[in-house]
Amino acid sequence: MNNIQNIKNFSLKEFCTIKVGGVGKVVYFPRNVEEISNLIKEFSMENIFPLGIGSNLIFSDGFIDKVFIHSKNLKSYEVIQENEYFYLILEAGVSFKTVSNIVKKYNLEGFENLSGIPATIGGAVAMNAGAYGSEIFDIVEEVWWIDKNGNLIHSKKNEIEYSYRHSQFQKEGFVYKVKIKLKKSDKNISHLIKQHLLDRNKKQPLDLPTAGSTYKNPTGHFAGKLLEESGLKGFRIGDIGFSQKHANFLVNYGNAKYEDLIKLLTLAEKKVYEKFGIKLEREVKIVE
Ligand SMILES: Cc1cc2nc3c(=O)[nH]c(=O)nc-3n(C[C@H](O)[C@H](O)[C@H](O)COP(=O)(O)OP(=O)(O)OC[C@H]3O[C@@H](n4cnc5c(N)ncnc54)[C@H](O)[C@@H]3O)c2cc1C
Incomplete structure (x- = not known):
């Protein structure tokens, strides 16, 4: 106890x-x-x-x-400056919103493409979250994590296994703290962040509850386009559906049921496979 x-x-x-x-x-x-x-x-x-x-x-x-x-009680962070480089050491529960505020304050580059992702740093590292051609492991330097024996491990980036929307932390341990490296910029970082937020607002159904991209983009394809061309954009079962605005985003229209959601995913995977011969891989994590 x-x-x-x-x-x-x-x-x-x-x-x-x-x-x-x-x-x-x-x-x-x-x-x-x-x-x-x-x-x-x-x-x-x-x-x-x-x-x-x-x-x-x-x-x-x-x-x-x-x-x-x-990780809501793990929100401390440090900002360390070494010449034009800035190192942020962030506990797992620090939100991307907080990181955006830091990078805007010091006008730092390297994080701007990721700024609109609704994430904690722990979740983002576990998922290797990314957007607009960048991913969090582009800027991660070191991770402190607790392994299955309860030991605190300090890993350098080159010791960590990660790939597209994946890292070893999805299977093992708890990410406690992350060090990222950013650089003082000549560009207007606040402006770039604003542009990304406007673009997200335009393309994503941010007015309804959603879990972001449902499927990973198969190599050479966009999952949203495959779903759209399979007739699934705007298609719904009960209160769960693929958004009218972005076919790869599931949205909850009110009181969505898990059973309907699984039916919808199974149907989508079948339709895309039949039409394109491509097996969609889920990006969302189903927890049962
Ligand atoms: C509107 C919207 C837009 C989105 N846009 C993007 C996007 O552009 N790019 C993108 O990559 N994703 C996007 N997502 C998905 C999501 O924001 C990311 O996957 C994000 O990294 C999840 O962070 P989280 O803190 O909510 O993690 P959670 O969803 O809570 O967890 C995700 C995974 O991380 C693990 N995890 C969480 N915290 C830790 C920890 N401290 N240690 C170890 N494992 C941990 C969980 O066990 C789980 O496996 C979007 C989601 C929404 C709703």
């Missing part, structure tokens, strides 16, 4: 951006490495699910028998 802040039998809908899901066994909110380590030792990593703001997650309805570790 421990006395770390937690909520038992909690509503999973409140912990993801698409607002689908039933009840989770327990969610803990550790405040430091020691508390994360103690949780991993007490419950063991295979029963644990690390949680950011849930912007890439879909929870099933019913009861999910997992111990969730949320």
Whole structure:
């Protein structure tokens, strides 16, 4: 037993951006490495699910028998300047919004393409989140993480396994802290960030609950285009559908059910395979 802040039998809908899901066994909110380590030792990593703001997650309805570790109490950061370079050392729960504010304040380049992604730094590193031709591992230098034995590990970028929307942290351990490297810029970074936000607003259904891109882009293709050409743009089952604005975004029109969502994904994968011979790979993480 421990006395770390937690909520038992909690509503999973409140912990993801698409607002689908039933009840989770327990969610803990550790405040430091020691508390994360103690949780991993007490419950063991295979029963644990690390949680950011849930912007890439879909929870099933019913009861999910997992111990969730949320990063909302891990929000400290440091800014270190060395000549024209700036190093940000960010705890897992620091949001991309906070990082955007830092880069705007010091006019730093390297993060601007990622600025509109709704993410925590921990979730973004686990997912190797990316946009507009950049990904978070372009700027990551080092990661401190807690392994399945509860030990704090310090890894340099070249020791970490990552690829398109993937990193080793999706399977092992909890990302505690990340160091990113940015550079003082001659460009107007605030302006570039604003342009990206406007572009996202134009292309993405940000007025409805969503989990972002449903599928990864298959090599040489755009998942959204494949879905659109398979007649799925705007197609819905019950309260879940592929957005009218962007076919690769699932949106919740009110009270979406997990069962309908799975039916929709199964149908989409079948249709795209029949039409193009391409097996879509899910980018969203389904948690059951
Ligand atoms: C409107 C919208 C737009 C989006 N646009 C983009 C985009 O342009 N590019 C893009 O890549 N994604 C995009 N996404 C998806 C999502 O924002 C990213 O995948 C993001 O990185 C998820 O961050 P999170 O903190 O919410 O993680 P979560 O969704 O909570 O978790 C995602 C994964 O990371 C793991 N995780 C979370 N925190 C930790 C931790 N501390 N340690 C270890 N593992 C952890 C989880 O276990 C899970 O496997 C978008 C989503 C939405 C809703």
